[in-house]
Amino acid sequence: MPQRPYDERLLRQAFEVARRARDAGEHPFGSLLADKDGSVLREQPNGYKAGGGDRTAHAERLLASWAGMNVSLEKLASCTLYTSAEPCAMCSGAIYWAGIGRVVFGQSEHDLKRVTGAHVENPTLDLPCRFVFEAGQRPTEVVGPLLADEAAQLQAEFWKDK
Numbered sequence: 001m002p003q004r005p006y007d008e009r010l011l012r013q014a015f016e017v018a019r020r021a022r023d024a025g026e027h028p029f030g031s032l033l034a035d036k037d038g039s040v041l042r043e044q045p046n047g048y049k050a051g052g053g054d055r056t057a058h059a060e061r062l063l064a065s066w067a068g069m070n071v072s073l074e075k076l077a078s079c080t081l082y083t084s085a086e087p088c089a090m091c092s093g094a095i096y097w098a099g100i101g102r103v104v105f106g107q108s109e110h111d112l113k114r115v116t117g118a119h120v121e122n123p124t125l126d127l128p129c130r131f132v133f134e135a136g137q138r139p140t141e142v143v144g145p146l147l148a149d150e151a152a153q154l155q156a157e158f159w160k161d162k
Contacts (some may be wrong), residue, residue: 002143006018007146009038010040010104011082011106011113014032014155015106015150015151017031017032018154019050020108021045024045029058030083031043031044031082032081034080035155041079047059051113058087064094064095065102067079067100068094077138080101081152084105085105085108085154086109086145087103088125089127089129089132092132095133101141102140103112103143104146104149105145106148107145107148111148115156116155119159146162
């Protein structure tokens, strides 16, 4: 799928959100939502708290929930969700149901699973988000993996110490 001139800049901004999450003790995932012109509407770090938090509080799911409640379906169809790692099946479903029309991601789910293994805090679903979106009735454009090596560093640094 075609890239936009600001895709890499906004994806790197999502990487920075992931770094801030990691520095705050969270898993290193971050997302942001931008309108069709590349203006950021909201940033969202991962919300899972190790040791008993909400295991469904992935950055993408939290951002999709916010978007669905605060942005019109018409506007969301032209918005892009930028995320440090490919949305899992749960997050892809939330993005689809919110009505977000485009996703740009860094690290693939397949590569994330290779890095995290069978870690109890991140039992990765090795299912490309494209498969979830293709099963839907409205189009969701997917760009990624993009800047995959940079994105993978976010995870490698974190999980090696776990």
